[in-house]
Amino acid sequence: QVQLVESGGGLVQAGGSLRLSCTASGRTSSTYAMGWFRQAPGKEREFVAAVSWTGGTIYYADSVKGRFTISRDNAKNTVYLQMNSLKPEDTAVYYCAAEYRPAGVSRSRVGYDYWGQGTQVTVSS
Secondary structure, three states: EEEEEEOOOEEEEEEEEEEEEEEEEOOOOOEEEEEEEEEOOOOOOEEEEEOOOOOOOEEEEEEOOOOOOEEEEEHHHHEEEOOOOOHHHHHHEEEEEEEEEEOOOOOOHHHHHHEEEEEEEEEEE
């Protein structure tokens, strides 16, 4: 089992920045790809970004490409999502997820085994 805890959400004005963190505990010795997803009110949970265990493969949703950066520190069992140039449409609950996968990374939420509780990000116009 892996437990994931997100932090760093909050309220920010459009154009501002936030940095989300997700720290894993439990069975962290296994190799996990990590992803960020988000869910706005009335919408389905959507893919935001993901990084492979080694960090060698990274994917972004088109809507955040060039503004968001995902990174990970395996020594700290932590994955980060740096969000710049935030827009009101980025408002959502952001979820961290872990996928047991020694190589590669998935952009589909179906592939992920563990989820955090979510952190709210609100961008005001």
